[in-house]
Every structure is written in C-alpha cells, then in structure tokens.
Amino acid sequence: MNKRNWKTTVVAALVVFLFAVLTYTTGTGGTFHYIENPLRDALGAKNVWQREPDTSIKILKIDSRSLDAIGQFPWDRSVYAAVIEKLELGKVKAIGLDVTFPEPSKDPKQDQALAEVMRKYGNVVLPVNFNFPAKQQSSGLLEYDRIEVPSPAIQAPKSQLAHINVFPDNDDRVRRLIVGLPEKSGEMIEAFSVKLANYALGDTEKVRWDAEQRKWYRGSSPIPVNSRNQVITQFYSEPRQEKDLSTGYDSFSFSDVLSGKIDANMFENDIVLIGPYTTALQDEYMTPMSRAIKMFGVEIHANMVQSILDSRFWNEAGKPAGIAILALVVLLAAFLFGTFRGRAALFWFIGLSVLYIGAFIVANEALRIYLPIFYPLLAIILMYVWSIVDHYLAERRERGRVTGIFGRFVPKAVVDQMLASGNEVKLGGERMDISLIFVDIRGFTTLSEKLEPEQVIQFLNEYLDVCTKAVFKYNGTLDKFIGDGVMAMFGAPVKYDNHAEMAVRAALEMKKQTASLEKRLMQKLGFTVRFGIGINCGPAIVGNIGSEELRLDYTAIGDTVNLAARLESNAKPGQILISDALYERVKELFEIESMGEIKVKGKELPVNIYQVHAEK
Structure with missing residues (x-):
C-alpha cells in the first residue's frame, strides 16, 4: 500500500470512528438530529394526493x-x-x-x-x-x-x-x-x-x-x-x-x-x-x-x-447496521475518490450521493426502514473534500519535488518565478542580453593521475559544489557541467539588468571559497589546482533545444557564448578573464587590469581582455 492510499485509509477509518461515536453516544437522530430528521421527513414524505x-x-x-x-x-x-x-x-x-x-x-x-x-x-x-x-x-x-x-x-x-x-x-x-x-x-x-x-x-x-x-x-x-x-x-x-x-x-x-x-x-x-x-x-x-x-x-x-x-x-436501521453502512459508504467513497480525479471524481461524488438517496427512498417506501441519511451523505462529502485536499497536497508535493530537482540547476527564486508564470516548456528560444561564465579546473589531469578514482570524484564534487553555490548565490542559472568545468548564465530565464555584475561577483565568490580546498590539496599532495574563469556578456539565443517528447536542454547559443568559452580556455590558474563588452559594464565596480589583445579561435580580429582582481 503506497503512502497516499495509506493516508486515505486512515482518514476513512477516522471518519467511520467519528460517526460511530456520534451514533452510539447520542440520542435519536444523533448529534446532527436537526439535519438528519428533516432530511428523513423530506425524502420519506408523501405528496398530499x-x-x-x-x-x-x-x-x-x-x-x-x-x-x-x-x-x-x-x-x-x-x-x-x-x-x-x-x-x-x-x-x-x-x-x-x-x-x-x-x-x-x-x-x-x-x-x-x-x-x-x-x-x-x-x-x-x-x-x-x-x-x-x-x-x-x-x-x-x-x-x-x-x-x-x-x-x-x-x-x-x-x-x-x-x-x-x-x-x-x-x-x-x-x-x-x-x-x-x-x-x-x-x-x-x-x-x-x-x-x-x-x-x-x-x-x-x-x-x-x-x-x-x-x-x-x-x-x-x-x-x-x-x-x-x-x-x-x-x-x-x-x-x-x-x-x-x-x-x-x-x-x-x-x-x-x-x-x-x-x-x-x-x-x-x-x-x-x-x-x-x-x-x-x-x-x-x-x-x-x-x-x-x-x-x-x-x-x-x-x-x-x-x-x-x-x-x-417504520423501522430504523440499528446502530450496528448504521455503522456498517457508514463504513461501506466511506470505504467505497475513499476508493472511488482515490482512483478518479477531476471531473471523474465529481461525477462519482454526484453519482454516489444520488445512489445513496435512492437507496434510502427504496428502503423507506418498499421495506419501511429508515436508513441513516445525513451521516452517510456527510461522509461522502467529507471524503470528496478530502480527495480534493489530498490531490492538492499531492500536486504540491510533486511541485516541490520538481522544484527541488530544477533547483539544482537554477536558484529557488528563479524556479518559483518560472512555475508562477504558468508557461509551458516548449522547443525554441528567444534573443536575450545575458552574461555567461565558463569555469575549468587547471591541473585536473595531473591530479587524476595521482589520486584514486573515488578520491578524484570526491574532490571534483567539492569544487563543483563551490561553483554551483556561487552561481546560485547571485541568481545565476547552472547550464551544465562540462567534464571538470561549469557553464552558467546570468539574466536568463529571469531577466536582470545587472547580470554582468552578478556574473563577476559569482566568479570572485568561487575564487574566495576554493582557497581552503587549494590549501588542503597542497598539504596532501604538494601541489594544487585552481580555477580558470572566462566571462562575457551580450546577445544570445536562450531556450530549449533537443527532443520535445524525450529530452530538452535549457541553454544558450551564439557568438557571445563562444567568446566566453574562449576566454576561459585562455585563463591561467586563478585568473578571471572578461571581455571588453563586460568590462564596460562593470569597470566602476571592480578592480580590473587590462591584459591587452589576444587572438581567439573563430574571431578574425584580436579581442581585448581584462583580468578581474577584486571588488572596489
């Protein structure tokens, strides 16, 4: 029995128990006699003729x-x-x-x-x-x-x-x-x-x-x-x-x-x-x-x-018979409302109510027996309401699960905003102004040769965890892990005017947080590894690519992305390299050093690059 059915059964048992107590400990008609008796009168009364x-x-x-x-x-x-x-x-x-x-x-x-x-x-x-x-x-x-x-x-x-x-x-x-x-x-x-x-x-x-x-x-x-x-x-x-x-x-x-x-x-x-x-x-x-x-x-x-x-x-159904009827109605309602959802559940709710009222009338007219009427109908209503609440809670749990999974790629605030929009995830993208950051571990190959595979994985996870937390801290979106590197973007899917600043702050945060890891590695192996980071900003196509039915990948493509990757490949251990376009946006906020021009693959002309040292 799964957790959901278990909860429904418990609620059903509690409802039956509650009605049993009400029936056995109160007088004629039960606690709600002021409703039970008029309902009997209305359903059992004959027309004047x-x-x-x-x-x-x-x-x-x-x-x-x-x-x-x-x-x-x-x-x-x-x-x-x-x-x-x-x-x-x-x-x-x-x-x-x-x-x-x-x-x-x-x-x-x-x-x-x-x-x-x-x-x-x-x-x-x-x-x-x-x-x-x-x-x-x-x-x-x-x-x-x-x-x-x-x-x-x-x-x-x-x-x-x-x-x-x-x-x-x-x-x-x-x-x-x-x-x-x-x-x-x-x-x-x-x-x-x-x-x-x-x-x-x-x-x-x-x-x-x-x-x-x-x-x-x-x-x-x-x-x-x-x-x-x-x-x-x-x-x-x-x-x-x-x-x-x-x-x-x-x-x-x-x-x-x-x-x-x-x-x-x-x-x-x-x-x-x-x-x-x-x-x-x-x-x-x-x-x-x-x-x-x-x-x-x-x-x-x-x-x-x-x-x-x-x-x-007219006879009245005895209390044991009444409780048995309640138990049957509640368990049947629990099964139907647990199995069917939405309009189907509403159909069964109306049908079960009408069916029981019909059974009451038949028993009253043909057998001259008064069945309990209010309590079973109330039980049906309660079970239907519970099914709606349970369905809502299940959706909330599923939403929380999806949010938790998606939250490993983007910050919670971003997830909440995307879910609140109610838009469907579809293939395609839109042109957006964003900043992109590429991170790679310098010296990782040498490290892999000196450590056992399990130790390599442990070390890599620690470094990537630092990257991920830094990206999320400044509302970035984790695009993907590329071997021992990371690609992240800022300003998508949620737009921010200061995405260039956020990207640089995330890079500085990575550099700061890896200091203890670098020190520990130096003490253990006699050498260390450091990040090489490249950041660029500008227009890119951002959206979902892949198979609509099987798998989608939310990413960014374009020349802006390529340049960010080239900057990262040219960054020395511990360097944060940024493009000329990004420099113009953040030069008043950070201590930045011009590194001159370099020739990068895919560009005919050299590009100016800069190194970020710290916040002003």
Whole structure:
C-alpha cells in the first residue's frame, strides 16, 4: 500500500470512528438530529394526493365556534355525555374523548351523566395522561412523575382508558406513537389511538402486548418499537385542515352535533375523536408535516389511528447496521475518490450521493426502514473534500519535488518565478542580453593521475559544489557541467539588468571559497589546482533545444557564448578573464587590469581582455 492510499485509509477509518461515536453516544437522530430528521421527513414524505386520510375516521372539533356556542371551557361533563349518546344512537364504531377529567365536578350530576354513558357503552375511551419530567435521565424507558386518570366519580372501567401522551423527538417534532406505557405495577396502558383502532380490527389483527416476549404485536406481526415502546408512524393530513377539508380528515364542530345541526347517523361505523381544535386550548405540537404550523393533538391521534389500521410502521436501521453502512459508504467513497480525479471524481461524488438517496427512498417506501441519511451523505462529502485536499497536497508535493530537482540547476527564486508564470516548456528560444561564465579546473589531469578514482570524484564534487553555490548565490542559472568545468548564465530565464555584475561577483565568490580546498590539496599532495574563469556578456539565443517528447536542454547559443568559452580556455590558474563588452559594464565596480589583445579561435580580429582582481 503506497503512502497516499495509506493516508486515505486512515482518514476513512477516522471518519467511520467519528460517526460511530456520534451514533452510539447520542440520542435519536444523533448529534446532527436537526439535519438528519428533516432530511428523513423530506425524502420519506408523501405528496398530499398520496396520503388519502381514512374517511371512517372523523373529528369533532372543540373549536372557537363551539366555545362561542356552549361557553367557556371546561364544559359541563353532561355536555360530553349528550354528544356521546347522540353518536351511539348513530351507531358509531368507537369514540375517543381527548379531554381529561382528573378532578371530580363541583356538581355530582355532571359526573353521574358521564358515568352512565361509560357504563352503557363499552366503545367510549377516556384519556390517561402521564406527566413526564422536563428532561429524561436516560434513553431507555420513558420516565414519568405521576399518572392523571379520570376522576373516580366518572367510574370509567380500566378497559376503556388509554394514554394520550405524545413524546417529541429532539427537534420537538412528533413522529412516533408511544404504543404503550407501563404503570408502576408493570401493566401496560395502551395508547389512545391503539385502543380506538382495536375497536375496528378483528380479533386476530388487534394490537396487543405480549408480556412474556416483551413485544408489541399487530396481529401476528411484531411492531418495530424502540426501547421506549415508540414506533415511527405515517401522517396522512397536514395541520389545521379546516383551511382545506379536501385533504384532511372529515371534521365537524362539536356544537353542530350537540345541537342536532349535523345528523349523528352520518357517523355510522366510524371512529370519532373529540378534542381541542383551537390554539387557545394549548393542545398542539410540531410535526414533520409543517415547519411552522402546529398540529392539534386530536388530529395527531387520528393519524396514528390510521397508521395502526393500515399497519404502516417504520423501522430504523440499528446502530450496528448504521455503522456498517457508514463504513461501506466511506470505504467505497475513499476508493472511488482515490482512483478518479477531476471531473471523474465529481461525477462519482454526484453519482454516489444520488445512489445513496435512492437507496434510502427504496428502503423507506418498499421495506419501511429508515436508513441513516445525513451521516452517510456527510461522509461522502467529507471524503470528496478530502480527495480534493489530498490531490492538492499531492500536486504540491510533486511541485516541490520538481522544484527541488530544477533547483539544482537554477536558484529557488528563479524556479518559483518560472512555475508562477504558468508557461509551458516548449522547443525554441528567444534573443536575450545575458552574461555567461565558463569555469575549468587547471591541473585536473595531473591530479587524476595521482589520486584514486573515488578520491578524484570526491574532490571534483567539492569544487563543483563551490561553483554551483556561487552561481546560485547571485541568481545565476547552472547550464551544465562540462567534464571538470561549469557553464552558467546570468539574466536568463529571469531577466536582470545587472547580470554582468552578478556574473563577476559569482566568479570572485568561487575564487574566495576554493582557497581552503587549494590549501588542503597542497598539504596532501604538494601541489594544487585552481580555477580558470572566462566571462562575457551580450546577445544570445536562450531556450530549449533537443527532443520535445524525450529530452530538452535549457541553454544558450551564439557568438557571445563562444567568446566566453574562449576566454576561459585562455585563463591561467586563478585568473578571471572578461571581455571588453563586460568590462564596460562593470569597470566602476571592480578592480580590473587590462591584459591587452589576444587572438581567439573563430574571431578574425584580436579581442581585448581584462583580468578581474577584486571588488572596489
């Protein structure tokens, strides 16, 4: 496994570990439940035309109209008894009264009226309310402080009692039905919606609690509840459907049924829920069906009744399964983004995201399983971002490697400037004004005869190192090593106006730095070697020559180059010879001695030469 794949695997493992910790140490939805849950809602929600609320479930609304007609709430309990009587005469299947009566009425006759209908009709359900503390101490069973039951004066049979509690998720939205809550004795109290739905279900289809197996069943099928006896259910209506009755449950004003304005026979074989349907009575909750509008408790119960009748329950992928999915997604993303780059990586990023969203929708619709959605998508995003960062870092490393290699020929500042230009390296050159320096070791042949080959190489490398450092110190470009000599140029590829001065200073630096080497060689062998240096300036063609596909050589050619080489060949050990053209540019800066005229190969006329001694 190469270093790059190793790093990607480590990052992938860290991501999986992070998500595992988040999943195991946080509650429903994980740390990012405020994103996870809305994503689930958006991808799992049905369109309005697909919901189709059950027409056999109806709501009697205790709305503002009823409050105006009957009076201030709470009402006389005989009022409820009267409406229940009317509905029973209309052959209703079941009645759920979502109004609590924890205290006896001041007028015993009111309680007696309600008690009589409870004795007379066994399909009337009254609510039990569990009072939960503000914060649950654990993620296990729901803890409660006390239970509010109907006043004993009503004489409601226990078989006709059910809890009306809903418990929101971490984002304060109700998505789950609490199928049952245990009393201190351990006996289960069924949910209000469960009790009502059971009146419409056959004996083999009813929802029941199996105390031995500690499981809830609907018929013979287990209900996928969590440790709190909660199960995710379906919503079939949107909040406050009085604005659009065509898409919600059939609802009627309580006062219209009481007054006889609405015939009770229209409720035949229906499940009727009676409850608050106005904000003033403060019985409303946020649901996945709206980001802003709350849903009344009685309508939430109606939706849960239909979920039970339709047996539409959703399971959640367990934490081990969720972590396994995360691991698979992360490793797949790591492989794809590590293999493909650029547009291909972007294609796989989009494709993998869409593929996982599709898997979520299929699992939700066909299997009724909620897969983790936010964490895998975030993992894909993180792995894609990491691949971009890794690719960038790899390019930086490669650039650094190239810079390091090229930096052996030219100074780092020159390399950086060439890379920053963004220009491609191509065959060809341009005419530039430059200075060229040729260096050769005088006496190298004699030295080679007296030393072993390994010692010769060591000595040569030391001398060439001095040359190279001097060239780079003054922003020169190392063109090439020529046996025991060096060719360098100043003013290319980066242009400098004072390139002639820089070339001379580099030559003086070489002479200075070789003094210790010359002394050491004299002590060891009894003789030494010294540099002969020639420098010229003027126009030359500078660029890349060679094969564009195989090898290029960045160099300079022209008469200026040839003269510099001829000056070096005429330089005695320790001499720095310069041309007349270069003398004119640097004569004010250095101590220079005229050496007269010499005849050089390739020139018809003699040329004036000068020797540089030191800086002024």
